[in-house]
Amino acid sequence: MEHLVERLSSLEWTSTNVALAAAAALTVYTLAHLFRNFVLSPIKHVPGPMPAAATEWWALSHNMRGNKYLRVHELFDKYGPVVRTGPSSVTLRNYRYLPAVYQGKWDKIAAYDGFRTNRGCPNSFSAIGQSEAQGKRRGMLPQYATACLVEWQDVFNSHLLEIVTFLRCNGAVKPVDVLALVAHGLIDILGELVLDTQINAVADFAESKPNPIARAITMWPKRGTIKGQLHPLVWKVAEQIPHAGWQHLVQADSNLADFVEPIVKKARKQLEEGAQPERPALVHRLSTCTNSMLGERWPERDVTAECIDHFLAGTETTSTSMTYIMYTLSNRPDVMKRLQEELDGFMGLSEVPDIQGLARQPYLNAVIKEGLRVFTPALGSLDRLVPKGGMVFDGVFLPEGTAVGLQSWTTHRDAEVWGDDAYEFKPERWLAETQEMKAAFIPFSIGGRNCPGQNLAMYDMRLFLAVLARNFDVKPAAHTSSSSMEPYDLTTVSPTGGKCDLHFFPRDS
Numbered sequence: 458m459e460h461l462v463e464r465l466s467s468l469e470w471t472s473t474n475v476a477l478a479a480a481a482a483l484t485v486y487t488l489a490h491l492f493r494n495f496v497l498s499p500i501k502h503v504p505g506p507m508p509a510a511a512t513e514w515w516a517l518s519h520n521m522r523g524n525k526y527l528r529v530h531e532l533f534d535k536y537g538p539v540v541r542t543g544p545s546s547v548t549l550r551n552y553r554y555l556p557a558v559y560q561g562k563w564d565k566i567a568a569y570d571g572f573r574t575n576r577g578c579p580n581s582f583s584a585i586g587q588s589e590a591q592g593k594r595r596g597m598l599p600q601y602a603t604a605c606l607v608e609w610q611d612v613f614n615s616h617l618l619e620i621v622t623f624l625r626c627n628g629a630v631k632p633v634d635v636l637a638l639v640a641h642g643l644i645d646i647l648g649e650l651v652l653d654t655q656i657n658a659v660a661d662f663a664e665s666k667p668n669p670i671a672r673a674i675t676m677w678p679k680r681g682t683i684k685g686q687l688h689p690l691v692w693k694v695a696e697q698i699p700h701a702g703w704q705h706l707v708q709a710d711s712n713l714a715d716f717v718e719p720i721v722k723k724a725r726k727q728l729e730e731g732a733q734p735e736r737p738a739l740v741h742r743l744s745t746c747t748n749s750m751l752g753e754r755w756p757e758r759d760v761t762a763e764c765i766d767h768f769l770a771g772t773e774t775t776s777t778s779m780t781y782i783m784y785t786l787s788n789r790p791d792v793m794k795r796l797q798e799e800l801d802g803f804m805g806l807s808e809v810p811d812i813q814g815l816a817r818q819p820y821l822n823a824v825i826k827e828g829l830r831v832f833t834p835a836l837g838s839l840d841r842l843v844p845k846g847g848m849v850f851d852g853v854f855l856p857e858g859t860a861v862g863l864q865s866w867t868t869h870r871d872a873e874v875w876g877d878d879a880y881e882f883k884p885e886r887w888l889a890e891t892q893e894m895k896a897a898f899i900p901f902s903i904g905g906r907n908c909p910g911q912n913l914a915m916y917d918m919r920l921f922l923a924v925l926a927r928n929f930d931v932k933p934a935a936h937t938s939s940s941s942m943e944p945y946d947l948t949t950v951s952p953t954g955g956k957c958d959l960h961f962f963p964r965d966s
Contacts, residue, residue: 494544499856505532505541516543517686523945523953526836526866533867539853546860548838549850552868552897557848558861560904562587563841566860571685574769575714575762581909582766592750593763594909600650600739601913607812608736609650613916614809616645616659617924621807623663624929628961632934635783636957638662639921640776641671646917647771651764652720653738670716674772675951676709682948713765721761740764771910773949774834775917778900780957781832781950782824782922784942785882787931787959792884796820797964800927806964807928815919823887825918829900830869831882836946838862839902865899927964934958 494510501510509515519525529548532540538550546566549558565585572583579585581593599605620642627633641658648656661668683706684692696707724740734741743760747753755763786793799820804810815821840862847856855861870879874897875886886894901908908914925931941954 498544500541500545500547500859503539503541503547503853503855504536509542509546510544513543513686516546517683520682520686520837520947523947526864526946529837529864530867530870538851539855543860545858546840547850547855549861549863550867550871551851552863552871552874554850555863555868555896555899555903558841558863559839559899559902559906561841561844562905563844565906566840566842568685568840571683572681572766573762574710574765575718575758576711578758578762580759580762580766582770587905588750590906592748593759594905595749596743596746596755597739597763597767597909600737600742601910603813603912606913606916610809610812612646612649613812613920616642617809617920618807619645619659621924621928623659624925624961625963627663628929628959629963630960632937632958632960634956635959636776636780636952637671639779640674640772641668642921643772643775643917644668644670644674644768647768649738650913651739651767651771652717653724653734653740654720669712670768672705673709673712673716674769676706677713677769678773678948680706680709710765713768714761717765717768718761721757721764725757725760739767767910770908771913771917775914777834777950778825778828778832778914779918779921780952781942782828782918783925783931783959784933784937784957785828785832786824786926787933789882792824792882793926793931796824796922796926800923804923804927809920810923812916812920815916815923818919818923819888820884821919821923823884825915825922826887826898827882827884828918830875830898831880832944832950833865833869833900834949836864836866836944836950837948838864863899868897868899871897925961929961929963932960932962934960 494512498510506515516525519528529540529542532542532548533550540548540550542548564587567585569583569585572580574580574583579589581590581597584590584593620638623638624633638659641662644658645656648654648658656668656670658668658671661671683695687695698704698707721740721744724738725744728741728744740760743755743763744757746755748755748759786796799818803814803818840860843855843857843859843861845857847854847859849855850861869875872879874891874893901911901914937954937958941952942957943953944950945953
């Protein structure tokens with residue numbers, strides 16, 4: 458050993474020698490990495506493509522192309538119902554395993570750290586441990602209960618009627634990007650429901666003014682996905698890339714934090730001074746409740762992080778779902794006619810109906826459910842870690858620590874559940890809903906870590922769809938096509954073309 462050290466110390470470390478040494482070290486590291494993943498891996502017996510077993514870059518590259526959900530779906534036909542999709546990741550096809558994976562108290566994978574908000578603060582979505590997430594969730598769920606949402610009916614009314622007024626003046630001759638319009642409307646609604654703040658995003662949209670909150674929300678999911686799959690040191694380097702568009706993505710979190718943090722501070726100060734809001738927003742609830750797992754009040758930093766997360770979750774996913782539903786209706790006059798017939802008997806023009814009444818409209822709800830099935834806002838899998846003792850799936854044993862999940866794209870197209878027409882948009886299937894359909898329907902995930910705002914999301918979609926379909930006939934713009942609307946999935950879905958331009962023709966009766 459001493460002889461080797463002497464030899465190394467006597468070498469002349471020229472730039473060439475340094476480069477050779479670095480190349481040798483990289484080669485050794487790569488070979489060791491591959492040996493571990495292929496030979497020593499506890500899931501080496503799980504079938505799948507060799508590149509996926511070798512490195513996380515297979516998943517990341519397909520994520521960046523927005524088509525990982527399609528590639529994984531194809532793997533099931535080639536390898537069977539249990540497929541290795543990463544060095545330590547497995548994806549399942551059989552929907553019957555949904556309760557085992559998502560209703561058990563399994564921890565999330567480390568990649569969820571990429572979805573922290575407020576400059577790296579954990580929120581209920583990004584929290585890895587089940588207990589941490591549950592402690593946060595209990596304080597927020599009352600805000601989205603039906604009894605609470607009914608109290609905010611006037612807020613929904615004002616922002617939806619503002620959208621109707623805009624479309625009556627602008628939607629027929631000039632096409633309107635419904636993806637951006639709905640997102641701006643949701644931002645205004647959430648501004649009041651979450652932060653008790655007027656944002657006026659629809660007004661900005663109507664005047665063609667860029668809204669910084671809308672831009673940050675659009676960029677944020679992409680940022681979270683990329684950050685979660687890169688090594689922290691690589692992300693630190695990537696943050697410095699001086700490209701303007703990339704910097705908008707990198708700074709999306711800090712921009713949202715800069716907006717939300719002062720509002721949280723103000724709300725908490727008012728509460729401390731004894732001012733009680735007549736109708737508490739989420740910021741008020743979280744500032745006064747206790748984290749049940751910690752037994753203490755929420756810190757200000759955590760309240761800010763959670764409010765940011767609810768803005769993100771409540772805008773991006775719902776606007777995407779509404780966009781694909783409206784695009785589908787623009788090409789399916791048969792569905793639109795039947796929906797309008799139901800709504801014509803329930804509400805008038807330029808009227809926002811009662812929130813609870815909409816929940817009882819069968820065809821409206823069938824259209825929304827079918828939209829969520831075919832165009833789920835998150836098409837990939839939400840992975841969990843197999844707990845101690847491991848588990849067997851379709852005859853394949855997965856040891857403790859394996860990342861495992863099911864993707865909604867595949868689950869929502871299982872012919873065993875949905876029939877031979879699983880790829881078709883067919884709202885009528887929901888008028889005779891089966892137990893299998895209920896079990897395999899996962900647009901909001903399931904179990905203790907499902908979407909806490911799903912009740913709000915359903916009310917949003919019912920209100921937006923009812924008001925838009927009742928007041929307008931819709932046609933796609935000439936450049937809006939199936940290719941421009943192809944789903945691009947990077948944690949949440951968006952159209953490949955980045956927008957959805959539709960014409961809105963006012964109805965007279």
